[in-house]
Amino acid sequence: MSSTPATGAPAYTPAYRNTVLWLLVLAYTFNFIDRTIISTIGQAIKVDLELTDQQLGWLGGLSFALLYTTLGIPIARLAERKSRVNIISIAIVVWSAFTVLCGTATSYVQLLLFRVGVGVGEAGLSPPAHSLISDYFEPKKRASALSIYAFGIPLGTMFGAMAGGWIAEHLSWQAAFMVVGLPGILVALAIKLVIKEPPRGWSDRQAALEAEPPAALGREASEAGAPSESPVAAKAAQAADPPPSILAVGKRLFGSWGMFHMAAGITMASFAGYGVGNYAPAYFIREFGLGLGMVGLAIGLIAGLSNGAGTLLGGFLTDWASKRSARWYALVPAIGLILATPLYIYAYTRDSYQLAWLILLVPGVLHYTYLGPTFGVVQNAMDVRMRATAVALLFFVLNLIALGFGPPFCGWCIDQFARAAFTAKGMAGDFLTACPGGSAPKGSDDPALAAACKAAMNEGTRSGIVANLLIYAWAGVHYLLAAITLPKDMAKARAEAVAGDAAAAARAG
Numbered sequence: 001m002s003s004t005p006a007t008g009a010p011a012y013t014p015a016y017r018n019t020v021l022w023l024l025v026l027a028y029t030f031n032f033i034d035r036t037i038i039s040t041i042g043q044a045i046k047v048d049l050e051l052t053d054q055q056l057g058w059l060g061g062l063s064f065a066l067l068y069t070t071l072g073i074p075i076a077r078l079a080e081r082k083s084r085v086n087i088i089s090i091a092i093v094v095w096s097a098f099t100v101l102c103g104t105a106t107s108y109v110q111l112l113l114f115r116v117g118v119g120v121g122e123a124g125l126s127p128p129a130h131s132l133i134s135d136y137f138e139p140k141k142r143a144s145a146l147s148i149y150a151f152g153i154p155l156g157t158m159f160g161a162m163a164g165g166w167i168a169e170h171l172s173w174q175a176a177f178m179v180v181g182l183p184g185i186l187v188a189l190a191i192k193l194v195i196k197e198p199p200r201g202w203s204d205r206q207a208a209l210e211a212e213p214p215a216a217l218g219r220e221a222s223e224a225g226a227p228s229e230s231p232v233a234a235k236a237a238q239a240a241d242p243p244p245s246i247l248a249v250g251k252r253l254f255g256s257w258g259m260f261h262m263a264a265g266i267t268m269a270s271f272a273g274y275g276v277g278n279y280a281p282a283y284f285i286r287e288f289g290l291g292l293g294m295v296g297l298a299i300g301l302i303a304g305l306s307n308g309a310g311t312l313l314g315g316f317l318t319d320w321a322s323k324r325s326a327r328w329y330a331l332v333p334a335i336g337l338i339l340a341t342p343l344y345i346y347a348y349t350r351d352s353y354q355l356a357w358l359i360l361l362v363p364g365v366l367h368y369t370y371l372g373p374t375f376g377v378v379q380n381a382m383d384v385r386m387r388a389t390a391v392a393l394l395f396f397v398l399n400l401i402a403l404g405f406g407p408p409f410c411g412w413c414i415d416q417f418a419r420a421a422f423t424a425k426g427m428a429g430d431f432l433t434a435c436p437g438g439s440a441p442k443g444s445d446d447p448a449l450a451a452a453c454k455a456a457m458n459e460g461t462r463s464g465i466v467a468n469l470l471i472y473a474w475a476g477v478h479y480l481l482a483a484i485t486l487p488k489d490m491a492k493a494r495a496e497a498v499a500g501d502a503a504a505a506a507r508a509g
Contacts, residue, residue, distance in 0.1 A: 012198065017136045020195050021145060024129050025152045027092055027191060030184045031125050032156025033163075034099040034118055037180055039278040039407075040164040040296045041173040043285050048173065049108050050437040053418075053464075057278060057411030059115055065404035068119030069396045073246065076127035076392030080243035080385050084128035089192040095121025096184030103177035126395060131388035134379045135198045140319065142379050143329070147315020147372025151308055154368065158304030161281065165296015200384050243385035246393070252381060252496065253390050258489035259381065261482035262330060263394060265475045266374045269337055269367070270402035272471035275410030276344075283461045286438070286454075288353045298357050306364025310336065313365065315372025326487040329377045333370030334479035340367040341473040348465050367472065370479070377486070381493035410468045417467075418460025427452045431460075 012020075038045070042056050079087055098117030105111035129149065137145040160180060167176040254260050284295045314332055321328035340363035347359035375391075382390045415432060422431035427449070435453035440446065 010196070010198070012136060012196075020136055021133065021148055023187075023191055023194060024088075024133065024149055025155070027088065027125060027187055028129070028149060028152025029155040029159065030092070030180075030187055031095070031122055032153050033160035033180050034095055034156075034184070035122060036157050036277065037160040037164040037176060038115070040161045040281050040299070041168040041176050041292065042278065043282045044168045044173040044292060045111070046282070047437050047439070049111075051108060052432055053279070053282075053411035053414045053438070053461075054408055055108065055411075057275075057408030059111060059407075062404040062408060065119060065399045067116055068123045069400040069404065071120060071123040072127055072392040072395050072399075073389070075124045076388040077243065077246070079128035079131055079388040083197050084132050084388070085191060085195045085197050087124050087128050088132075089188045091121050091124025092184050092188035092191070093121070094124070095119075096181045096188070097121075099181030099184070100178050103174040103181070105174070127388040127392040130375065130379060130391040132195070132198070134387050135200060135384075139380050143319045143322070143372045143376025144315040146375040146379065147311055150311050150315075150371040150375065153371070154303045154307035154311055157277070157307065158300040161296040161300035161303065163296075165281070165292040165294075165300070168296075169292040243389065244383065246389060249382070249386045249389045250393055252386065252493055253378065253393055256489035256492065257484065258330070258482045258486035259377070259493075261478045262374055262377055262486070263397065265330075265333060265337075265478035265482060266370060266394075267398045267401050268471055268475035268478060269333075269370050270398055271406040271409075272468050272475065273367075274403050274406035275468045275471075276465055278407040279410055279414060279461060279465060283348070283465055284353055284356075286461050287458050290353065302357060302360050302364060306361045307368045310365040310368030311371050314369030315376065317369070318373040318376065326490050327483040329373045329490075330479045330483035330486050332373050334476045334483065336366040336369035337472050337476035337479065339363075341469060341476070344469045344472065345466055348462060348469065370475070377490065381490055406468075410464055413467050414460045414464030416460075417463040418456045421459040421463075422452060422456035425452045425456065427456075431456055 038056075038059050042059070045051065045059070046053070046056050075087060075091075095118050098114050098121060101117065102111060102114040105114055130146065133145050133149055134142060163180055164176045167179055252259075254263055281292075281295045281299050284290050284298070285292065314336070318329055318332050321332065343359060343363035343366070347356045347363070350356045350359070378390050378394060379387055418435075418438075419431040422434070427434065431453070434449065435441075435457065438453065438457040440450040440453050444450065
């Protein structure tokens with residue numbers, strides 16, 4: 001890193017910017033390890049604490065999401081003014097400590113409260129991280145850079161599943177929480193020592209100096225009146241201005257047809273993803289009698305390979321295709337999600353787990369193409385001091401609905417299908433009371449009850465998962481609707497941003 005002689009501003013080398021990006025990927029990886037490990041070891045927790053699937057869903061859903069979403073907005077507002085690097089470092093320490101504390105829980109209530117603490121810490125990562133990435137990477141590379149950041153999702157899911165499953169099977173589910181929580185402290189230290197806080201709008205000013213349009217909006221956006229560049233002085237003045245109001249950010253984010261449906265698409269795709277993902281390991285354990293270690297390894301590898309490839313593909317493909325049309329920001333996710341839906345359903349209705357795992361490699365690539373394009377649209381449509389708040393607002397809606405209610409809804413579906421299957425087998429009583437934890441009561445010597453509990457649990461899990469997989473197609477329809485007006489909506493947002501730049505320059509002058 002050095003200073004540009006002409007301006008005195010820092011000049012970050014490509015190697016340094018990539019180092020920053022991959023450190024943030026590492027943080028996001030541990031974010032998702034600590035967030036989603038509950039899905040891998042959930043079956044062990046369910047049996048040990050004798051929980052229903054809906055209770056298990058609350059552990060992976062609203063208990064985590066409630067403060068995670070609520071605190072995201074004030075933390076983002078702080079990130080518009082204060083050091084984003086410091087906020088991220090502190091957040092990692094907080095969520096890592098609470099993950100370790102989850103391993104000390106001896107009751108459902110304790111575990112629920114510690115999961116709330118994990119959510120508190122994790123609220124401080126993505127809004128400031130997206131803002132940092134947008135200051136380090138110019139508009140034409142943002143979808144790609146943000147897709148690389150989002151690569152932490154499949155990486156975290158992969159390592160969490162592999163490590164969590166093995167540790168839970170050979171030691172305990174409590175030990176799994178402790179082992180995956182502790183390394184986060186080292187990640188926080190590395191980020192604090194290595195990442196420098198860039199000037200607000202640094203990459204936009206670099207793009208302007210190089211006469212590059214500040215957003216890769218495509219041909220339709222140019223025809224719709226999007227300005228081709230923003231003055232460097234105005235960018236600098238805007239970066240020094242106070243951040244716009246939350247209402248102004250929300251209007252930019254949700255106030256047009258295209259942006260609204262982009263937000264709705266990512267919300268519904270995440271709703272299905274969190275729901276199904278929370279019970280996918282349990283499905284293979286219940287249906288095929290596999291061990292936690294084996295299932296964790298398989299689910300982890302599938303997530304790392306297919307979901308990771310899809311996440312990166314979505315960003316790079318969209319950055320390339322959007323040079324011709326901004327509609328591809330929406331069309332890439334739409335096509336991927338709609339094609340993935342029947343493939344997922346086919347995989348979860350096979351009688352061979354080996355065949356199911358092989359099939360699951362394909363829809364994961366298609367499904368995860370939605371992350372990079374959506375985040376790229378959001379960042380390119382925002383002013384410099386809107387970016388962290390925009391991510392927090394999007395995550396507030398997305399995670400309150402998707403993460404908060406996706407897992408418990410899927411668990412509720414499984415419980416209801418299992419109850420219906422138990423009754424259909426001619427068994428007396430309610431499944432949830434007759435089969436605590438999904439199996440016959442401890443000490444029961446009734447083989448008919450044991451067989452009915454197991455069969456109903458298996459049928460309920462499969463049917464509940466298939467029902468939730470249909471939501472992916474719903475998400476794809478939202479992205480198709482977004483494509484109708486997205487170029488003009490992005491052009492309008494860009495014009496508003498430049499108008500804000502001019503007003504900031506006038507105030508500074």
